[in-house]
Amino acid sequence: MSQLNRPGGLTALAVINFIYAAINCLSIIILAISLISINAADETLTQITAQNQHTSNSFKDDIITNTYAALTSSIIIAPLLIISGIGYLKLKKTLGYKIGNLYALLSITSSSILIYYTPMGFTILDMISFIYPLTTLLLINTTFKEDLIK
Amino acid sequence: MNKTTEPSPPNLHETNGSEQKEIAVSFQNITKKYGNNTVLDNISFDIPKNSVFGIIGPNGAGKTTLFSIAAGFVKANSGNAHILGTNINQISQLLGRLSMLPQDANFQAGIPVLEQLIMFSELNGMTKDQAKHASMEALKIVGLEEIAKKSARALSHGMSKRVALCQAFIGNPEVIFLDEPTAGLDPDNARSIRELIRQYSKNKTIIISSHNLAEIQNICHHVTILDKGKLVENSSMEELVSAKNIIRVELTDPLTEQLYHALTALHCTSELHQTGACTFNLTIENTGRKEALKAIYSTMAEQETFPKSIQEGESLESRFLEVTGGQYDGNSST
């Protein structure tokens, strides 16, 4: 019966959640492969001259740190997206409302941290990683609050 | 609609003998065609104010089309209609004085019912607070205040019908059209809706269409019968079923010849018209109702035949079938 009571907007949010979760899962795989590649590239680094050694090492450390951070973030965010998506579909307070808020806040925080420590800094594409969590935060606390909290 | 000549509004006061009645709704020469199919053919009649008016007819008679024209959902090919003196082309001027329960309209899915009722009330001229209060009150009247926050999609057929009925009563309209208000409802829901209609029929003009003829006969003061787009009967309920001089009898066993002769030999009866194996109508004359009933009862008792039911007047169903050319087997379908 709750499915009949569910507004179309929550269904749309749930579907987008699942799509984002799939993208996150893909990025987990890509990041994991990147880490393996970076570590495997250790051998070639010894051939670089001493002059560039320092630059290469710090660059490599930055990349590895950022990759680990991004990987951790994706591993945490992906399940939250799936759980909150299910919560939206079932109109549950904890799964939908609370986990949805948690996902949005964690996503914004982790994106901010990653951007702060990325050598390139904040780019226009990074805005995309803020748009959806902000939209979620706004919608589940205003338009859909009563549907989820009841 | 005939735009070139705008007929003047009808005389809102029709004289019926010494009694002057105000007219709430007036249909004048309404014709509607869909391609070659004439759905309504030159329909004209008036609906008195503060009455409960029934519109009945077989499937495809044009009842819903007539309601749709009155409400402005559909445009007639020719003819005109006035509601409370206002042409239906300017129906928005009535603003809250007219409402309708459409037969097959649905609320927006996914939106709480209360929000939609508030929107309707605001369009009726209420402020936001007034609209919220009126909507909650209307939901309480139909016993559905607990579903206010639910979306229309989550409601059962009975609940949807009651919510739709509730929007028809919001804002205290003067004229209400109810298109098959009890169709598809269980007996309990149907009964509660009939009670609601009776309760709110004071100081309102209510026009009902229904296939439940017993319901129409019980509630309505006037009735119009449509058949294949034509108006075949338009009169008060009393006149139509000739309550005064007909008695309908239903027996537990088939009518015997002896009983037939015994009843027709009575001074108070002029005619016995058999409508079925166990049912017949007796036309009474020369005496009052009580004396006639007494004589009929004692005659049946002498013949050791006992009635299943005795009712005054013809049934609306039998008159309906007679007028529309159908066959009446004496068994009410309702």
Added chain:
Amino acid sequence: MKQLKTKHIWIIAKYHMRFSLRNGSGIIFLLLAIITSLLVSSAFIAPAEATANLAKSSLAGTDQEIKPSDFINEIGQSKYMITAVNWLVEEKDQGQYLLKEKPALLSCIMLVMLMLLPYLVCFGSFNQTSGDIANRGLRFLLLRTERSNLYLGRFLGTILFCLTTVIITILLLTLYIQLKLNIYPGTTTWLWSLQGAAAFFLICLPIIALCSLISCSIDTPFGSLVLCLLIVGLPSLLLNYAGNAIRVESLDKLWPTGWQFGTLNSNITTITITTTSLIAFTALFLWIGIKIFQKRDL
């Protein structure tokens, strides 16, 4: 009566905006528009940022000061920007004006968005009335207000929603270009953004009016969406092709999409004519739509 009409139109518009968010179509349109604009922007901004970073790193460790405005010419004369502008805008003068006299980055982004916006807008305005006609939900409203009020209210609600989306999109872009890149003077950037927002809004108007017309003629939302996309795009292609075939310039001006880039012109007369034409198209589609809506059975 006039006050009442305005009030009714506003009530219907307000609830249409609210319900479109709840129904999901508004959310989809909002996210689609913002993400598309960010993706388009990144296609132009990323190379520009790379150029700026490269220049900065090459001067690292020296005493030379790097001003952001030093990069304007390089960005404005880059091959990919010139190609993009020449492909979208026929007049060379207009192309030069957009790249040299105005913030080139913003110009390119706005041109591409103006090209895509008519199709994006279809996703936000295809279901103004078709769904409610199909389920006969409009009947509850028809008793309470005139058909024209209903039509205009839904149109106004869609316009306001689109306007909000346009404002958010332009604001995000401008804030990024101004605060992060900081390669153009502030006033120039903001004024050009404002003109861009106006251009976006003006191209949305006739498209939303056209979608309104289609929506009130079709009883299915999906059919309405498909028709909207086809009717917005196909005439434009056909008129362009026909214009090239019979060598008649500006044949595409017979359709609103032919006026897409006119509001970003240096010539005030061109801007005025473009604005007037788009408003005229809007009025025409609205008038036809209201006529259809008033006559059809609901």
